Amino acid sequence: MSTDLSKMSREELLQLAEDVQTALADLADRERREALQALEETAKAHGFQLEELTGGAAAGARSGGRAKGKAKNPPKYRNPENPKQTWTGRGRKPAWIKDAETSGSDLAAFEI
Known part of the structure; x- marks a missing residue:
C-alpha cells in the first residue's frame, strides 16, 4: 500500500495517525491473546494449567492488566x-x- 502523504490535509493525516494507533493497539491485543493461547496449550500438553505455572498471572494477562486479587508486593x-x-x-x-x-x-x- 502506497499513500502519498504530502497530498493529504492536516485532518486526513491526523485521522490516519489515529487509525494507525488504533490498528497497532488491536494488533498488540490480538498477538497477546494468541501468545496466551499458545502458552495455555503448551502447559496443557505437559499436564498443567497455565495458572498453576504462573501463580495465577494468566488471568491478568487475559484482562490486559493486574488480576483482581493478585498478591501485592511481598513484605520486606x-x-x-x-x-x-x-x-x-x-x-x-x-x-x-x-x-x-x-x-x-x-x-x-x-x-x-
Missing part, C-alpha cells in the same frame, strides 16, 4: 514488636519505621 520489613505489622519498602513509611529511624535504628534491622 517486619516490626519485631508487632510481627503483624509489615512493609513492602514501597510507598510511605509506616509510623513504626519512622519511629524506629528517629530513635536511631537501622532499616536493615527490620528486614525479613
Whole structure:
C-alpha cells in the first residue's frame, strides 16, 4: 500500500495517525491473546494449567492488566514488636519505621 502523504490535509493525516494507533493497539491485543493461547496449550500438553505455572498471572494477562486479587508486593520489613505489622519498602513509611529511624535504628534491622 502506497499513500502519498504530502497530498493529504492536516485532518486526513491526523485521522490516519489515529487509525494507525488504533490498528497497532488491536494488533498488540490480538498477538497477546494468541501468545496466551499458545502458552495455555503448551502447559496443557505437559499436564498443567497455565495458572498453576504462573501463580495465577494468566488471568491478568487475559484482562490486559493486574488480576483482581493478585498478591501485592511481598513484605520486606517486619516490626519485631508487632510481627503483624509489615512493609513492602514501597510507598510511605509506616509510623513504626519512622519511629524506629528517629530513635536511631537501622532499616536493615527490620528486614525479613
